[in-house]
Amino acid sequence: MPAIRTWLKNPLAVFTANDLDARGGLVVEGGVIVEMLLPGQLPAQPCEHVFDAREHVLLPGLINTHHHFYQTLTRAWGPVVNQPLFPWLKTLYPVWARLTPEKLALASKVALTELLLSGCTTAADHHYLFPQGLDDAIDVQVKSVRELGMRAMLTRGSMTLGEADGGLPPQQTVQQGQVILDDSVRLIETYHERGDGAQIQIALAPCSPFSVTTEIMAESAALAEKHDVRLHTHLAETLDEEDFCLQRFGLRTVDYLDSVGWLGPRTWLAHGIHFNSEEIARLGQAGTGVCHCPSSNMRLASGICPTLELLAAGAPIGLGVDGSASNDASNMMLEAKQALYLQRLRYGAEKITPELALGWAIKGSAQLLGRRDIGELAVGKQADLALFKLDELRFSGSHDPISALLLCGADRADRVMIGGTWRVIEGQVEGLDLKGLIADHRQAAAELIRG
Numbered sequence: 001m002p003a004i005r006t007w008l009k010n011p012l013a014v015f016t017a018n019d020l021d022a023r024g025g026l027v028v029e030g031g032v033i034v035e036m037l038l039p040g041q042l043p044a045q046p047c048e049h050v051f052d053a054r055e056h057v058l059l060p061g062l063i064n065t066h067h068h069f070y071q072t073l074t075r076a077w078g079p080v081v082n083q084p085l086f087p088w089l090k091t092l093y094p095v096w097a098r099l100t101p102e103k104l105a106l107a108s109k110v111a112l113t114e115l116l117l118s119g120c121t122t123a124a125d126h127h128y129l130f131p132q133g134l135d136d137a138i139d140v141q142v143k144s145v146r147e148l149g150m151r152a153m154l155t156r157g158s159m160t161l162g163e164a165d166g167g168l169p170p171q172q173t174v175q176q177g178q179v180i181l182d183d184s185v186r187l188i189e190t191y192h193e194r195g196d197g198a199q200i201q202i203a204l205a206p207c208s209p210f211s212v213t214t215e216i217m218a219e220s221a222a223l224a225e226k227h228d229v230r231l232h233t234h235l236a237e238t239l240d241e242e243d244f245c246l247q248r249f250g251l252r253t254v255d256y257l258d259s260v261g262w263l264g265p266r267t268w269l270a271h272g273i274h275f276n277s278e279e280i281a282r283l284g285q286a287g288t289g290v291c292h293c294p295s296s297n298m299r300l301a302s303g304i305c306p307t308l309e310l311l312a313a314g315a316p317i318g319l320g321v322d323g324s325a326s327n328d329a330s331n332m333m334l335e336a337k338q339a340l341y342l343q344r345l346r347y348g349a350e351k352i353t354p355e356l357a358l359g360w361a362i363k364g365s366a367q368l369l370g371r372r373d374i375g376e377l378a379v380g381k382q383a384d385l386a387l388f389k390l391d392e393l394r395f396s397g398s399h400d401p402i403s404a405l406l407l408c409g410a411d412r413a414d415r416v417m418i419g420g421t422w423r424v425i426e427g428q429v430e431g432l433d434l435k436g437l438i439a440d441h442r443q444a445a446a447e448l449i450r451g
């Protein structure tokens with residue numbers, strides 16, 4: 001039976017994330033884009049379905065490259081609202097240590113749903129909490145991703161350096177190195193898909209210099225090389241972290257990264273703020289990517305990522321919403337808006353355009369995850385699409401549709417397609433009881449805080 005062809009016809013505007021023109025829309029067949037049409041051009045073959053996109057701005061699905069889904073349970077929690085990173089973490093760790101599989105499933109589903117409704121089709125999560133009873137955390141997350149029909153890069157995080165050994169996290173939240181490595185291999189062998197159209201991928205992700213040992217960093221790098229998976233960690237987020245590295249290792253953060261075998265194209269870093277020019281050159285030469293997390297960096301007052309210097313040096317830049325205890329929203333469109341504005345403060349209005357910020361949220365993010373099958377509109381790419389309407393009050397009187405998405409604050413997609421299947425229709429996630437999810441999640445969040 002021939003696959004069904006769908007023509008998304010004549011969008012109001014289109015952002016392809018490359019130089020291609022798709023103002024006549026695009027044709028999707030078998031989950032991939034098979035044709036890009038110029039204005040007035042008709043599909044080469046008849047299409048069984050035609051979707052009239054004249055009211056929609058069409059984008060490739062947005063890609064989130066740093067999150068901690070579980071933190072949706074501790075959003076806007078009073079005791080940490082006004083704290084910077086280290087005290088913020090120390091106050092939250094004992095609460096997070098009470099996480100259970102049921103609560104993680106709800107938290108993951110909430111974060112993913114929020115991302116999906118914002119036009120995000122692929123999400124990375126950095127999960128590094130494995131308290132007793134939560135050994136199967138990543139398996140729990142795989143299930144949540146599959147329920148929503150999204151794509152995900154689930155990173156097997158880890159913490160090995162507890163308070164007793166000079167680290168930041170409490171002892172009950174750290175694991176033994178061999179347990180982490182064995183679980184990493186199991187997860188890669190069980191879930192990691194390779195090639196175009198992959199739905200679930202696994203990466204290895206020791207948490208941060210102040211919560212892991214150098215041994216687990218080096219061993220994770222060796223394991224990632226052996227199994228050809230990616231590496232992810234937090235780096236150069238705050239000056240407290242830089243001081244920690246100097247005191248404990250006698251090294252600045254990038255020297256530390258290099259010393260454990262992580263300075264290469266397999267690695268993408270969350271935050272990447274406090275680099276000097278020599279370090280930026282080294283990151284660029286190595287092709288190490290940086291996920292810019294503007295909302296989190298502003299909330300914790302961590303600093304501003306030097307995106308343009310990193311890009312000029314050769315380091316890919318993507319975007320991430322970061323965990324919900326430091327953002328506290330999982331909205332990729334609003335994150336692109338934050339990136340636009342925060343980076344303008346650093347580089348000026350002329351250099352940071354809406355297209356540049358959107359490109360980071362889409363194509364740049366795909367580069368960080370090592371994916372060539374998503375992140376732009378072109379023949380042969382996955383049909384991962386986000387469609388926004390500009391019919392709300394906030395857009396009334398706007399002129400340039402692509403700029404309007406960020407400047408007027410688009411925060412909810414009208415339609416989202418992943419691999420050729422509609423997952424969001426008229427702003428609603430297909431097959432999801434949203435009210436029920438919110439009720440269960442709120443209860444779980446209250447329980448977690450109560451202890």
Ligand SMILES: [Zn+2]
Nearest residue numbers: 234270322323
């Ligand atoms: Zn983070």
